[in-house]
Amino acid sequence: GAVVSQHPSWVICKSGTSVKIECRSLDFQATTMFWYRQFPKQSLMLMATSNEGSKATYEQGVEKDKFLINHASLTLSTLTVTSAHPEDSSFYICSAMRPGEASEQFFGPGTRLTVL
Amino acid sequence: GQNIDQPTEMTATEGAIVQINCTYQTSGFNGLFWYQQHAGEAPTFLSYNVLDGLEEKGRFSSFLSRSKGYSYLLLKELQMKDSASYLCAVKDSNYQLIWGAGTKLIIKP
Numbered sequence: 001g002a003v004v005s006q007h008p009s010w011v012i013c014k015s016g017t018s019v020k021i022e023c024r025s026l027d028f029q030a031t032t033m034f035w036y037r038q039f040p041k042q043s044l045m046l047m048a049t050s051n052e053g054s055k056a057t058y059e060q061g062v063e064k065d066k067f068l069i070n071h072a073s074l075t076l077s078t079l080t081v082t083s084a085h086p087e088d089s090s091f092y093i094c095s096a097m098r099p100g101e102a103s104e105q106f107f108g109p110g111t112r113l114t115v116l
Numbered sequence: 117g118q119n120i121d122q123p124t125e126m127t128a129t130e131g132a133i134v135q136i137n138c139t140y141q142t143s144g145f146n147g148l149f150w151y152q153q154h155a156g157e158a159p160t161f162l163s164y165n166v167l168d169g170l171e172e173k174g175r176f177s178s179f180l181s182r183s184k185g186y187s188y189l190l191l192k193e194l195q196m197k198d199s200a201s202y203l204c205a206v207k208d209s210n211y212q213l214i215w216g217a218g219t220k221l222i223i224k225p
Binding site: 034108 | 156157158159160161203212218
C-alpha cells in the first residue's frame with residue numbers, strides 16, 4: 001500500500017493565530033491530494049482538492065482565504081488555517097491518489113486541531 | 117442532488133455476522149468504497165467495487181448492485197476490534213468521492 005503522513009498529529013493554538021498542517025506522500029508521487037474536515041460524530045467533509053502546480057479547488061462554503069492550500073511538490077501539500085477560531089477546531093485529514101489511478105485514496109492519520 | 121444513505125448505528129454480538137447496507141444516488145458512478153474508521157483515527161480502506169457482484173476479502177465482503185444503487189458490507193466472525201464506524205463512499209462522474217455519514221458498529225461480548 002501507499003503511505004501518507006501528516007504533521008502535526010495534534011495542535012492546540014490560541015484564537016487568531018495561524019496553523020499549518022503538512023501532508024506528505026512518502027512512497028509515491030501524488031498529483032492530487034484532498035483535504036477533509038470531520039467534526040465529532042459526523043462524516044468526512046471534503047474541503048478542497050489540491051493539484052500539484054495549480055490552485056486548489058475549494059468546495060462550496062469553504063473560504064479559500066481562510067484555508068490556504070499549497071501543493072508545491074508531488075509529495076507535499078500544506079493546509080494553513082489562518083486566524084483560527086474555536087469553531088475551526090476539528091479533525092483535519094488529507095488523502096492522496098497515485099497518478100493514473102482513479103480508485104483508492106490513501107489517507108493520512110489526521111490532525112486534531114483545538115483552538116482555544 | 118447526490119445522496120448516500122446508510123444506517124446510523126448497528127449493534128452485533130462478538131462472533132456473529134453483520135451486514136451494513138448502503139444506498140446511493142449520484143451523478144454517474146465510478147466505483148464504491150468501504151472504509152473503516154476507528155474513533156479519533158483516519159479512515160482505512162476496506163474494499164472497492166466497480167462491477168456488480170460480491171468481493172470477498174477475508175472476514176469482510178462487499179456487494180454491489182449498480183442497477184439498484186445498492187451495496188452492503190458483510191462482516192463475519194465479528195471481533196471486538198471491529199467496533200468502528202464504516203463509511204460508504206461513491207465516486208461520481210467527476211471522480212469525486214461522495215461520502216455517507218457512516219454507520220457506527222457496536223460489538224457486544
